[in-house]
Amino acid sequence: MANDENLAAVVSTTQGDYRVVVARGAIEDIGTEMINAGLSGRAFLVADVAMFPTAVHRAHEALERNGFVTNVMTLELSESNKNLDTVQKIYEWLAQHRAERLDTVIAMGGGVAGDLVGFAAATWLRGVPFVQVPTSLASMVDASIGGKVAVNLPAGKNLVGAFYQPKLVLQDIDHLKTLPKREMAGGWAEAIKHGLILDANLLDTFERFPDEMQSLKGDLAVKTIRRSVQIKAEVVSADEFERGDTRVLLNYGHTVGHAIEAVSGYGKYLHGEAVAIGMMAAAGIAEKLGMLDREFVDRQRAVLQRYNLPVSVSGVTVDAIIAATKSDKKSRGGTIRWVQLEGPGKAVTRRDVPEEIVRASVAEVISKS
Ligand SMILES: NC(=O)c1ccc[n+]([C@@H]2O[C@H](COP(=O)([O-])OP(=O)(O)OC[C@H]3O[C@@H](n4cnc5c(N)ncnc54)[C@H](O)[C@@H]3O)[C@@H](O)[C@H]2O)c1
Ligand SMILES: [Zn+2]
Numbered sequence: 001m002a003n004d005e006n007l008a009a010v011v012s013t014t015q016g017d018y019r020v021v022v023a024r025g026a027i028e029d030i031g032t033e034m035i036n037a038g039l040s041g042r043a044f045l046v047a048d049v050a051m052f053p054t055a056v057h058r059a060h061e062a063l064e065r066n067g068f069v070t071n072v073m074t075l076e077l078s079e080s081n082k083n084l085d086t087v088q089k090i091y092e093w094l095a096q097h098r099a100e101r102l103d104t105v106i107a108m109g110g111g112v113a114g115d116l117v118g119f120a121a122a123t124w125l126r127g128v129p130f131v132q133v134p135t136s137l138a139s140m141v142d143a144s145i146g147g148k149v150a151v152n153l154p155a156g157k158n159l160v161g162a163f164y165q166p167k168l169v170l171q172d173i174d175h176l177k178t179l180p181k182r183e184m185a186g187g188w189a190e191a192i193k194h195g196l197i198l199d200a201n202l203l204d205t206f207e208r209f210p211d212e213m214q215s216l217k218g219d220l221a222v223k224t225i226r227r228s229v230q231i232k233a234e235v236v237s238a239d240e241f242e243r244g245d246t247r248v249l250l251n252y253g254h255t256v257g258h259a260i261e262a263v264s265g266y267g268k269y270l271h272g273e274a275v276a277i278g279m280m281a282a283a284g285i286a287e288k289l290g291m292l293d294r295e296f297v298d299r300q301r302a303v304l305q306r307y308n309l310p311v312s313v314s315g316v317t318v319d320a321i322i323a324a325t326k327s328d329k330k331s332r333g334g335t336i337r338w339v340q341l342e343g344p345g346k347a348v349t350r351r352d353v354p355e356e357i358v359r360a361s362v363a364e365v366i367s368k369s
Contacts, residue, residue, distance in 0.1 A: 003029060008171075008226040009233030011145060013240050015165040020145060020233055022226045026172040027059050027133070031066025034104065037167045039129055041102040043068040046090060046117045048077040048109025051135060052178055059108060059133065068104075071097050077113045079266065082152050084160070090120040104129040104167070110136035110183075111143035115158070118149030122164035132166045135175040137187020138272055141194065141228040142250075144169045146236040157266075163241065171229070173222050181308070184214070186272025188307040189253075191228040193279065196300065197252045198231050200345035203303070210306045249347045252339040253279030256362060259324035263316045276309035277365050284361030285353055286340045296343065312367040321362050322355070 006023035021033060034043075043063045047056045056072060063070040073093050075086060099105075105128055107117030114132050121130035134144035150161025176184065188206075195203030205224055206213065212220045232250070239246035257278030260269055269277070283300050286292040301311050325336060335351045342348055 008229040009145075011165070011169075011233045012237040013147060013165045015147065015163075016167070018165060018167055018169065020169040020171070020229055022140070022171045022173065022222065022229055024173045024222060026170050027055070027175075028062050030059060030062045030106075030131075030133070030170055031064075031068060033168055033170055034063075034068065034131060035066060037131075039068075039104050039131075039167060041068075041100065041104060041129075042097075043070040043104050043106055044094060044097070044099055045070055045072045045106045045108060046077075046113065046120075047072065047074045048113045048135065049074045050077075050110075050178075051108060051175070055135075055175060055178075056108065059106075077109050077116060079112055079152070082112045082116050084151055084153075086116060087120050087123075087151060090117065091124060094120075094124050099124065099128065101125050101128060104131055106131045106133060108133040108135060109139075110134065111139040114139055114144050115148070115150050115161070118147075118164055118166070119151050119161060122149055122162045127164065130164065130166045132169040133175075134169065134171055136179055137176060137184055137225070138190055139187075140171045140176075140225060141187060141191045142232060144171070145229065145232045146247075147240070171225075173216065173225065176216060182270060182273075185308040186270040188214075189272035189276045189279075189304070189309050191225065192303060192307065193250075193252055193275065194228045194231040195345065196279065196341060197249050197339070197347035198235075198345055199227070200343075202227050202231070203344050206307070207299075207303050210303075214307065245349065248337060248349055249339055252341070252347055253277075253282050255325050255328060255336060255338060256281040256321060256365070258328050259321045260313050260316065262324045262328075263320045264313070268315075269310070269313070273310050274313075276304045277311060277313050279304070280311045281358075281361045281365045282338065282340060284364050285338065285357055286342075288357045288361060289340070289350070289353070291340055291342050296341075299344075312365050314367045316366060318359055318362050318366065321366075322359060325358070 008022040105121035132144040147165035150158035153159040253275040257275035260274040
């Protein structure tokens, strides 16, 4: 039987509905959850080599216990090999084991694993059932939900991909125990962002209980991650293909954030760190437009710092950041669509932001040192 206490959300899409389960020790339920999702056949588990063998072993056992004959492959799944060569290795492995139409491919790892293994699942035999087991906080609250799968090309990030929804997303909070601290902070940036854009209560929880949250002790952290997951799931269900006005709100902080990543060279700042700085630039813009007061901007800065996130960037110029925002793929073909806050939990989009205001706000997040 499915355990509904652990259910964070049901994502509703044109490719079907699926459960997002969030709990400590959730991996023990992977077999029953897969049966519940109507899956049968064999399981092909592709795990990030960063995962401890015991964690992979537990998943393997939980699958076999429920009748899924399982093959396991571990791969180095980092941004630098999120490419077609790595996908090719998965295809060769699936071919060797004669993986069939009703067999399930499972991704276990961070966002790179989900995107890349998901792309392999979407294309093997024109698509086989796919399950996400995200193991980084960023992939839990963000990348694993919504069906975007992709790999990088030398010409750019995520240039080859598809919308391919999983049949199940299973998140085991215990997996976070081995995640490096800086990666945790990057994940908190996206989780806090969900509060900033859509849920003032969630933001409030992040502000009031930073220690409980970051130690992952007790129920509160699990419940809060579940709530953050729910927001992403609601947004995706409302605007699956990013054609409406909802999914774009998730890009809060991302216009300047992506520019910071590009200008500093990918790798200097983690994505979540760049987004934290980008959210400070966005809040500065909103303040100058009279949408937010200074007090709220300070409040946002304080919560980000409390979760070990940077709020300023060094080694870049205003000109370089402005140039990069203009070439960001999301803004191509027109003016930049800025996501702005009108208050806690209230995000809107604006296209009419004068460049002087953007420049002044970007200058404020560049530190001189
Ligand atoms: N599909 C989407 O909607 C979407 C959204 C946001 C980001 N993304 C993609 O996600 C990727 C970033 O994801 P990420 O931040 O999870 O990075 P990641 O997958 O690179 O994982 C971060 C690091 O943590 C390691 N790791 C993961 N889980 C671990 C664990 N439990 N214990 C120890 N180490 C662990 C990984 O090996 C890696 O070194 C990018 O490629 C980005 O394009 C996709
Ligand atoms: Zn992001």
